[in-house]
Amino acid sequence: MRDIARAAEMLPGSLYYHFSAKEDLLVAVYEEGVRRISQGARSASRARTEPWGRLEAAAIAHLEALLGGSDYAQVVIRIMPKDVPKVASRLIRLRDGYERLFDDLIAALPLARRTDRRMLRLMLLGALNWSQGWFRIDGDATPRSVARSFLKLLRDPQFMKQEVR
Helix, strand or coil: CHHHHHHCCCCHHHHHHHCCCHHHHHHHHHHHHHHHHHHHHHHHHHCCCCHHHHHHHHHHHHHHHHHCCCHHHHHHHHCCHHHCHHHHHHHHHHHHHHHHHHHHHHHCCCCCCCCCHHHHHHHHHHHHHHHHHHCCCCCCCCHHHHHHHHHHHHHCHHHHCCCCC
């Protein structure tokens, strides 16, 4: 809190005028991160009409926010609610609200009835979020190309078939 106050050029105690505890400051930053990522993903998905295209657009926007260097996005991805028990339920509500966008997009996909759409959402978001660990800003891949590759794997059953020799 002292470092934040110093960076904001205010007295350490002044932060408590706006936030009663450091966890409340964390929730505010997390909430702003969710708002920014959600806004980008919603806007991108609305620009498309085809279900797979809408999901791809949201995934691209999600990765662009995550890999674009936003400190807000980093807080959303790196802070696990279980690590902050005092505000875990608030963080989970924020995260779940964002994930409902992907629930809706995946619900609209023309998939086999037996498809576990919840697991599909968890797998896709997990893969997108984990990309921050291996993605290289100076590499050949872009957030757009990574998201498109992930969606190609999900969409194209021929892509996943093993070659029998």
